[in-house]
Amino acid sequence: MARQVRTTRRAAVIGGALALGLGFQAGHAAERGPVKIGVLGDLSSAYSNVGGRHLVEAVKMAVEDFGGSVLGQPIEILSADTQLKPDVASTTARRWFDEGVDVLVDIPSTNMTFAVTPLAEDRKRVVLATSAASSDITGAKCSPVVAHWTYDTYANARSAGAVLLEQGAKNWFILNQDTATGVGVERDITELVTQKGGKIVGSVKAPLETTDFSSYLLRAQSAKPDIIAFAPAGAAGVNAIKQANEFGLKQGGTRFVSVFMMPDDVKSLGLEAAQGLIYATAFDASLNEQTKAFAERFRQRAGKVPNMNMVGSYSAVLHYLKAVQAVGTTNSDKVMPKMREMPVRDVFTQDGELRIDGRMAHSMFVMQVKSPAESKDEWDLAKVIATVPASVAVRPLNAGGCPLVK
Template sequence: MRKILVAGLALASLAVGSAWAQAPAPLRIGVIGGFTGVFSDLIGGEVEAAQMAVDEMGGKVLGRPIEILSADHQNKPDIGVAIARKWYDVDGVSMITGIDTSSVALAVRKIAQERSKIDIHTVAGTVDLTGPACSATGAHWVYDTYALARVVGSALAKAGDDTWFLLTADYAFGHAIERDLTAVVTANGGKIVGTVKHPLSTQDFSSFLLQAQASKAKIIALANGGADSVNSIKQANEFAIGKGGQKLVTLVNFATDVQAMTLPLAQGLILTEAFYWDLNDETRAWTAKFRQRKDKLPNMVIAGAYSATLHYLKAVQAAGTDDAKAVMAKMRELPVNDMMTRNGKLREDGRLVRDMHVFQVKTPAESKSKDDLYKLVTTVPGDQAYRPMKDGNCPLVKN
């Protein structure tokens, strides 16, 4: 009996060990962002949105369970690099997404390139991700600085708003936005009647705004972001610039920013987004599902986390592998169709081409609820919104 018992235990042990050995390794996706920094409200909800995509796939792909990892890069490139290295090298992460802050995004891109791993950027705006820093295994998913400038600039210039004054943050991001916007405005017959540059983290915009007001330009464009953008909007309201007939345009703002500012302050503001929760029945249905997980208004980068993750998983399924090059080939082959994209196309340089929308923030009288923020001005087709691939200096593209 003792021999039989020992033999039985040995067989059971072998069976358990065999089952354990045959258990498929999980497919891991990393969501990285500045979750405790100045962009925390902007990106809060990315992890939940990515998980929605996982659940939509049934939690598995190719028989492998899907796991979402998340980490805070604290808006520091060195921390972002350390996280990416550990995820790719130790934790077996196949794809990293999110990645706000352009300096962090470019640093993580280098790590992904070195390891031939996939990185899909849904938050950082730098157009260099599809230019000199493009990657055979990388994608830029939601928007970029070129599209933000081009979409709103061309739409307003064609509508007759032909004189512009630019209030620009005096660093690389502001200079790039000013350059791209100037090119778009002049190409559409408009004129830049004046510009003024302000230091990063300026507290007092009064002198800059008075110059803009005195210019009599039809459009005052804010080529800045974050706290600088919010502060300049607040102070423009104090000077009653909107009431004087001039339109205030911000090149980088989100629904979450507008809701934080409140409509009395943000009313009349013109901006560009790739997604708005109340655009159609599909966006409303998706938003209702998202808010069951996190009770906040999703913006385009939160929606983008879902979109990028879902398309990646569909490509893994279609490719029959998580090999980066094979998956990227499928991501380019398959059209992107979800609640924020119609027949989107992932180009060779990594740019996802999708329609972009110009919105105007409603007045308090026009709004029916705290989430009723925008009215649609126009929609710009993706092939008109993004920089032509031949102009990006991406080394993957043969002109």
């Protein structure tokens, strides 16, 4: 059963005094009740460690930083465990919309995003897809109510992959997942590698809940690639890389790139096993003083540094609330154009722009996991080896097939 979590009364009423002078706008808001944010996430399965309750904490921070109220009404946060099941996601979204939820955030799978989008379109609610991955979300299935915020398969493949190809890694093996996200991974990596003169020497698709990757790794080993691209995320990705190390693939000269890697995953792997691993990210705590301060604030609350999905959710919610305040409504027909009009400038990005296809374009960073000798503390896990501007990292607007692009 979905579990709901509300903000504390203190968080809900922060800034309430400011509402007293809002006149008509406050009176109008009083008729409609609180503005409700639904965090549609994974609290118990494969991606719970890289999202879950910690991502909810990031959303709470965004609400607090905004002031706790909008349009003269308190902001409420609900969260639900979808168990990564699209049917659970759609059922929860439908019920939430009936209960007055105004916006969905998180949504850690592509199929879940596709499941809730028609419901949001019908009810004119906004979907902040901050954890879903496939670039198909802003392709042929794009929607005027969806903002795909943090990253996608194109950006992750294009950013990390281009660095490795420039270093001479031409033969690639893809250890993929049999999911809608996996389809995007396969397409986007293959397109990049072939464009740069490389070759895909093999590809396998493991079911989402796979824990034993030995048969897939044997096929990778026999293909003798320069690079293995690991697409499984969360605990599955950690297991796959650990087992690849046990097979001696790295010692044999094969390099590893992870399509979806978070600081939590690196910590689970350990620097001895993960050192040298390449991955792309939209956020890292070490980038500058602002990101360091935010990460420390988050760590004080949540017990660990935030990953890109958490900070992306913070950014998306903050931007959404600014747009709602500006247009005086939560109706997606008004809010989404305002979100596209306003540049995104916050701790997550200083060059963000929400495009008509729904993609929030911003720079990406290519990371390399440090050796144990390089690390200075438990969360000093990786270093930036390249910054990739949005013009390179994000798929060109006219290349995705989104019907909203004229």
